[in-house]
Amino acid sequence: MTFLAFLFILISLVTFVAAQLILKRAMEFSATHGMRNSYFTSRVAIGVVLMTVSFFLTLGLLQRFDLSYLYPFQGLSVIFITVLAAVVLKEKLSVRLTIGALLITAGIVLVSMS
Amino acid sequence: MRGFDRALEKRMQNRPPGFGNPWLQLGVSVVCVLASELLLKRGASEVAAPDDALSWTGINGLASPLVWWAILLIIASFITWLYVLRYIPLSLAYPLSRVVDILVPLGCWIFLGELISTLRWCGIALVIFGLALVAQPIAKMEERL
Numbered sequence: 426m427t428f429l430a431f432l433f434i435l436i437s438l439v440t441f442v443a444a445q446l447i448l449k450r451a452m453e454f455s456a457t458h459g460m461r462n463s464y465f466t467s468r469v470a471i472g473v474v475l476m477t478v479s480f481f482l483t484l485g486l487l488q489r490f491d492l493s494y495l496y497p498f499q500g501l502s503v504i505f506i507t508v509l510a511a512v513v514l515k516e517k518l519s520v521r522l523t524i525g526a527l528l529i530t531a532g533i534v535l536v537s538m539s
Numbered sequence: 540m541r542g543f544d545r546a547l548e549k550r551m552q553n554r555p556p557g558f559g560n561p562w563l564q565l566g567v568s569v570v571c572v573l574a575s576e577l578l579l580k581r582g583a584s585e586v587a588a589p590d591d592a593l594s595w596t597g598i599n600g601l602a603s604p605l606v607w608w609a610i611l612l613i614i615a616s617f618i619t620w621l622y623v624l625r626y627i628p629l630s631l632a633y634p635l636s637r638v639v640d641i642l643v644p645l646g647c648w649i650f651l652g653e654l655i656s657t658l659r660w661c662g663i664a665l666v667i668f669g670l671a672l673v674a675q676p677i678a679k680m681e682e683r684l
Contacts, residue, residue: 445629445633446629448620448621448624449624449629452621452624452625453624453625455625456625469621473617476617480613481598483579484579484583484600484606485600487579487580487583487584487600488583488584488586488599488600491580491647491653499640500637500640502633503633503634503637506629506630506633507630507633507634510628510629510630510633511630514628514629514630516628516629516630517628518630519676521672521673521675521676522630522631522634522672522673524669524672525634525669525670525671525672525673526630526634526669526673527669528665528666528668528669528672529634529637529640529665529666529669529670529673530669531662531665531669532640532662532663532664532665532666532667532668532669533637533640533662533666534662535658535659535661535662535665536640536644536659536662536663536666537662538658538662
């Protein structure tokens with residue numbers, strides 16, 4: 426894998442994780458304040474833009490690598506999102522959930538290495 | 540753990556019934572992602588131009604009709620995912636949604652003819668074990684509701 430491919434995979438991953446956190450915050454906000462407000466629409470718009478960037482980078486990468494090889498890199502997003510949901514969104518993490526997320530991540534990385 | 544369970548249980552008591560069930564919507568989202576990933580790979584391969592520097596952006600993939608079908612499915616999965624996020628904590632919903640990471644290699648094996656090595660099968664087994672750990676408290680909570 427070239428440095429460029431690694432860089433694109435990394436940017437794709439970071440934009441995807443950031444989008445998930447922003448969208449979750451927006452949906453939590455909509456549950457109490459509704460959807461017709463600038464906070465909700467701006468957060469969803471930012472989330473959509475970040476996911477679109479991630480999507481097109483993935484599409485470019487798909488032209489060069491097998492899907493079953495490339496896609497599991499997104500598996501790393503499991504542990505990033507689980508931990509960041511606890512840190513940023515203040516969600517409660519149980520030991521079981523953390524171990525489960527770690528196993529899922531390890532499994533996905535194993536799949537991507539093979 | 541108990542606090543987490545109670546907060547989720549309380550939210551789930553007010554969930555919409557039938558098709559509006561957030562767990563069902565999570566399943567719909569996963570199926571849409573699975574189908575879109577397989578269509579994207581086929582579509583991207585159809586129009587692959589590795590020598591073209593612009594192709595790193597993936598824009599040339601839009602020339603394939605399969606990519607457009609995939610985009611429709613991605614939009615559908617996005618809408619269902621937003622709905623899921625309204626009810627289920629991200630730290631729970633996201634690991635569960637990664638069941639797609641088992642389904643994609645299996646789909647590649649069945650529909651795209653890609654091979655699955657022994658190591659990859661071991662990875663798939665680990666993911667299943669992790670998913671079972673995450674899903675077990677949810678199954679117990681659903682029994683109570």
